[in-house]
Amino acid sequence: MTATSTTPPRSSPAGRTHEVTNQAPPLVGQDTADDTVLLEGVVREGAEWHLDDLHRHGRVCGGEEAQRWAEEANRCEPVLRTHDRRGHRVDEVDFHPAYHSLMDLSVGAGAAGAAWADDRTGAHVARAATFMVSTMLEPGHLCPVSMTYAAVPALRNAPDLAEQYEPLLTGRVYDPGLRAPGTKRGLLAGMGMTEKQGGTDVRAGSTTAVERGDGTWRLRGHKWFTSAPMNDVFLVLAQAPGGLSCFLVPRVLPDGSRNTFLIQRLKDKLGNRSNASGEPEFDDTVAWLVGAEGRGVxxxxxxxxxxxxxxxxxxxxxxxxxxxxxxxxxxxxxxxxxxxxxxxxxxxxxxxxxxxxxxxxxxxxxxxxxxxxxxxxxxxxxxxxxxxxxxxxxxxxxxxxxxxxxxxxxxxxxxxxxxxxxxxxxxxxxxxxxxxxxxxxxxxxxxxxxxxxxxxxxxxxxxxxxxxxxxxxxxxxxxxxxxxxxxxxxxxxxxxxxxxxxxxxxxxxxxxxxxxxxxxxxxxxxxxxxxxxxxxxxxxxxxxxxxxxxxxxxxxx
Missing domain, CATH: 1.20.140.10 (Butyryl-CoA Dehydrogenase, subunit A, domain 3)
Structure with a gap:
């Protein structure tokens, strides 16, 4: 007689049929600035002094935590709150904490306006390389970062305004929240150009500007595609008596009161999901002229x-x-x-x-x-x-x-x-x-x-x-x-x-x-x-x- 075993046959855990092989591991834990072409360009264009800081930024951007921020900021999209529970207009946009982490990282690394306050040769090259490394991590949050950088030379067409705002636009501190600009440690800038009836043709815009005689203007109109509506200040085009002109519009006025900046909706976009793009409406909105009247473009x-x-x-x-x-x-x-x-x-x-x-x-x-x-x-x-x-x-x-x-x-x-x-x-x-x-x-x-x-x-x-x-x-x-x-x-x-x-x-x-x-x-x-x-x-x-x-x-x- 043949003996039979009483041991049950060995089986794999439920749902496990084989070992996973031939799959690439996650691309994390890298220094994303460790890039021959990028580094050669930084040196060639005059910013060799920035390499150590660039590598530090690259190691953070290539890390697992920052990669998780990028994913979460795109999965948990910005949410518009037009009113509070009592019916008051608040026009706030709520972001996932991961978005704020990304912004803090990139602004702190100098990807926003810092280059304009840096007198070292190659400062704008250093900033460009930092911007590129941040982009490889997550590009959506860089829309407000880019506009903050870009606003500085335009704002210099109004020296008094530049003196007031530029030190905060060129800083390395991300300070979110709507407060009086002078009480903040850093500012972000946006842009309002296009309207429903004319995208590229900005001269077709119908937003109007009326001078008040106290150095301020009042705007009335509706912009079609304004990114990062939670930024602090915006450069906006409007029709003045002397022609299309450029104006500075703060979300919060110097006395701490809210300017009229009615966010009608956020755009539901193909991509760029971490970034809020909205349609602001101006109604007796306070603004200051930047540059000459009629020279807005x-x-x-x-x-x-x-x-x-x-x-x-x-x-x-x-x-x-x-x-x-x-x-x-x-x-x-x-x-x-x-x-x-x-x-x-x-x-x-x-x-x-x-x-x-x-x-x-x-x-x-x-x-x-x-x-x-x-x-x-x-x-x-x-x-x-x-x-x-x-x-x-x-x-x-x-x-x-x-x-x-x-x-x-x-x-x-x-x-x-x-x-x-x-x-x-x-x-x-x-x-x-x-x-x-x-x-x-x-x-x-x-x-x-x-x-x-x-x-x-x-x-x-x-x-x-x-x-x-x-x-x-x-x-x-x-x-x-x-x-x-x-x-x-x-x-x-x-x-x-x-x-x-x-x-x-x-x-x-x-x-x-x-x-x-x-x-x-x-x-x-x-x-x-x-x-x-x-x-x-x-x-x-x-x-x-x-x-x-x-x-x-x-x-x-």
Whole structure:
């Protein structure tokens, strides 16, 4: 007789069928500033002294706690409270504590207005790099941060107001809550330009301004898209008797009383969910004139120029954040026994994305360097910034959605799931192409600069030709651009083609001068030469893919 065992068969815990393998670990615990391209640009543009602080900020932004703040701030969206329980108007927006943690982090690191109060060479470059590292963490909270930075040069058109508000706009203290500006340790600024009947056409706005004779004005009207309505002060366009003018509108008046700032609703947006964007209504709202009456567009354009630069910085950083996730996934995921990073076609895709990201980051930091030098009186850099900001705003922001979509695809189905973080990056990607002027607006702005300010083309020519003779493909593209610019017929119809070529030639010139030979060669071959494809992952054979990938963020993760 055969003995039988009385021990029950061994079973796995309920619901557990196998060990989880072949999944990439979370990309946390990184120094997100440990990025070769970013660091080289910071040094090249004059802010080497900022590297230690930048790394400290990068370690916080790459940490698990900050990553959790980013997720919570987007999942728990701002909530508008128009009235209190007794029926009084309060017009408050409540944010999740994670949002306040993000704001405290970025303002404290100097990403808001601090550069305007810093007399060190490269201060604006240091601020730009900090802004980019914060963007890679969570871009939504940076809308009020960006507008605070951008408000300072516009506010300087009213020296008395600048003297009063600038010290608080340029500080490093995040002090939320609606209180009299003079009682706070730091202020945030916003902008109110667009209205229902005219977005880009701000001159179609119907908000009116009437002077009171005591140095103040009263506004009446409705703005259509005003981000961060809980900020402390706003630069607003309104129709005065002398024409469209710019005004400073505080949420709380100097005596501590609430100004009339009626938030009618918050926008339900595709992305940018952590940030509140609303529709404020003015009704006998107290305001102060900034700049000359009738010169509102000319005044507020100083703010728009800076926020457009931040769009370039943000799109470059958003592309870089998506690339970091794609490279990390490919290094930890194998298919048919081979790591994804070593699969030839995936390697082509990732190398192409790395090339796109490096070109965008290099151009963004060049703009930051021009901003710094222009702020110190360099007229040539001011002219360069006038043209190159519009070029960069068009092209870098236009490329971000395509690049992020490709990076998401690198993760396959994992990238389509919310907890990967990629859907949030994807929803955010189109915003910078829309905010502060769509692609058409910026392409036409380039034409306007070329026609009205011809010196901008001259400084652009000097910039590009500083790489003359280094690469025949770049030289040929520059000649094509010259022929394109010499065709005034159908200029508006061809504006996007023209500006695209200007962007590629400028990026090519920067990479030829500043990047390793392998990077410059790959860019000129795939963006300026005849052997180029329409999608990412179409780099021609013979390029050094390893050199491109070695410069991608998280290359060693």
């Amino acid at each position: 000319r005044t507020i354009i100083d703010m728009v120029t800076m926020t457009r630069m931040d769009c370039v910085l943000g799109s470059a950083a958003g592309t870089r954040a998506a690339l970091a996730q794609a490279v990390h996934h490919a290094r930890h995921r194998s298919v048919f026994g081979t790591d994804l990073i070593d699969q030839p076609l995936m390697r082509n895709v990732l190398a192409d994305l790395a090339l796109e990201s490096e070109a965008a980051t290099t151009l963004a930091l060049r703009l930051a360097g021009a901003t710094d030098r222009a702020a110190r009186g360099d007229a040539g850099e001011r002219d360069f910034l006038r043209l190159a900001t519009a070029i960069g705003k068009y092209w870098v922001c236009k490329r971000q959605p395509t690049a992020v979509a490709e990076a998401l695809e690198c993760l396959g189905g994992n990238g389509y799931v919310e907890d990967s973080g990629m859907p949030r990056l994807y929803r955010e990607a189109p915003l910078n192409g829309i905010w502060e002027g769509s692609g058409n607006v910026n392409a036409l702005d380039v034409l306007r600069a070329l026609a009205r300010e011809p010196r901008t083309l001259e400084v652009f020519r000097v910039e590009v030709e500083s790489a003359s003779g280094a690469d025949a493909r770049l030289d040929a593209a520059w000649r094509r651009l010259g022929a394109e610019l010499a065709r005034p017929e159908e200029a508006e119809l061809r504006a996007r083609r023209t500006v695209e070529l200007m962007a590629l030639v400028l990026q090519g010139s920067l990479l030829v001068r500043h990047a390793p030979n392998a990077v410059a060669d790959a860019f000129c071959a795939s963006r300026l030469g005849p052997d180029h494809g329409m999608a990412f992952g179409t780099l021609p054979p013979g390029l050094d893919f390893a050199a491109l990938l070695d410069r991608a963020p998280g290359a060693g993760s």
